[in-house]
Amino acid sequence: MIRDITLGQYYPAKSTIHKLDPRVKLVTTIVFIISLFVAKGVVGYAIASLFLAMVIRMSRVPFSYMTKGLKAIIMILMLTVLFNLFLIDGDFVLWRFGFLRITDKGLKTAVFMAVRLIYLILGSSIMTLTTTPNDLTDGLEKLLGPLKKLHVPVHEISMMMSIALRFIPILLEETDKIMKAQIARGADFETGNLLQKAKAMVPLLVPLFISAFRRANDLAMAMEARCYHGGDGRTKMKPLHYESRDRIAYAVVWGYFLLMAAAGWAASFYAVMWL
Numbered sequence: 001m002i003r004d005i006t007l008g009q010y011y012p013a014k015s016t017i018h019k020l021d022p023r024v025k026l027v028t029t030i031v032f033i034i035s036l037f038v039a040k041g042v043v044g045y046a047i048a049s050l051f052l053a054m055v056i057r058m059s060r061v062p063f064s065y066m067t068k069g070l071k072a073i074i075m076i077l078m079l080t081v082l083f084n085l086f087l088i089d090g091d092f093v094l095w096r097f098g099f100l101r102i103t104d105k106g107l108k109t110a111v112f113m114a115v116r117l118i119y120l121i122l123g124s125s126i127m128t129l130t131t132t133p134n135d136l137t138d139g140l141e142k143l144l145g146p147l148k149k150l151h152v153p154v155h156e157i158s159m160m161m162s163i164a165l166r167f168i169p170i171l172l173e174e175t176d177k178i179m180k181a182q183i184a185r186g187a188d189f190e191t192g193n194l195l196q197k198a199k200a201m202v203p204l205l206v207p208l209f210i211s212a213f214r215r216a217n218d219l220a221m222a223m224e225a226r227c228y229h230g231g232d233g234r235t236k237m238k239p240l241h242y243e244s245r246d247r248i249a250y251a252v253v254w255g256y257f258l259l260m261a262a263a264g265w266a267a268s269f270y271a272v273m274w275l
Contacts, residue, residue: 009169011129015060018130021246022139028055028253029127035260036116036123040267044260045115051256052119061129069125070118077117084110128165137162138240155230163219167212174211178204 012018017025032051039045056063070077088110090103131139141158148154179189182203189200 009129010132011061011065013060013130015058015130016245017055017059017126019245020130020249021240021242022131022135023143023240023242024246024249024253025127025131026136026139026143028249029123031253031257032123033120035257036119038257038260038264039116040264044263044267045112047256047260047263048119052122055126056122059126059130061126066122066125066129069121073117073121077114080117081110081114084113133162133166136165138236138238142240167215170215171208171212175204175208178207178211 032048036048039048056066085102085106086100088103088106090105090107092104093101094104094107095102128136137158140161141154144152144154144158179187183189187200187203189197192200
């Protein structure tokens with residue numbers, strides 16, 4: 001389960017998505033997330049599915065590798081679906097057992113919510129899998145550049161997010177090592193109910209926190225030894241520049257968003273007409 005979390009990991013490949021400017025990928029991810037909340041009805045989610053499938057195909061990241069990240073949220077996904085399935089009232093009752101009942105609106109909301117959560121994870125994973133932490137830092141700093149006039153510490157925020165993303169796979173690997181060491185000493189993380197499994201995970205926290213603080217201290221000392229004092233006056237070894245493929249990507253993304261907005265408006269219009 002620990003190895004299945006792909007957030008923060010980079011998958012090297014020679015693809016068009018890998019070559020795009022990190023600012024394009026950040027904006028695309030934000031637009032895609034917003035579009036999922038704009039989408040209404042089957043048509044909107046069909047357009048989002050086609051767009052996501054196209055991006056995954058162009059990224060050359062194996063789909064099986066990308067879906068590994070879904071295993072970590074399967075419990076949250078199931079709880080979300082069940083809550084929407086049984087707690088939302090509708091016009092028609094499709095199934096009833098005691099106080100439990102499934103309505104047409106509850107079933108529709110549960111399906112769309114499940115699809116939305118899955119697409120959110122896949123869309124975010126594409127950005128982290130095709131972009132190195134350094135590129136993400138530079139892209140985020142460039143995008144948030146106008147906020148410097150409002151005295152917002154843009155460089156520090158970008159650096160913290162980059163370090164956090166970089167530490168996720170490191171801490172996951174450390175957790176896996178600690179679990180294997182404790183299993184070799186007789187610990188059991190597999191048997192028992194959910195509460196017993198949660199209690200069995202408690203002994204992992206102390207060595208994991210100690211390891212995290214040690215790594216953070218080593219990183220701070222390394223940055224101080226290299227005379228790091230913030231982003232003022234720093235130069236870039238690889239400054240970001242937009243190319244023709246980035247402009248084409250922007251046009252495709254905004255075209256997709258306008259199409260999603262039009263599909264959402266049309267769905268709302270026909271829903272009002274049918275009332």
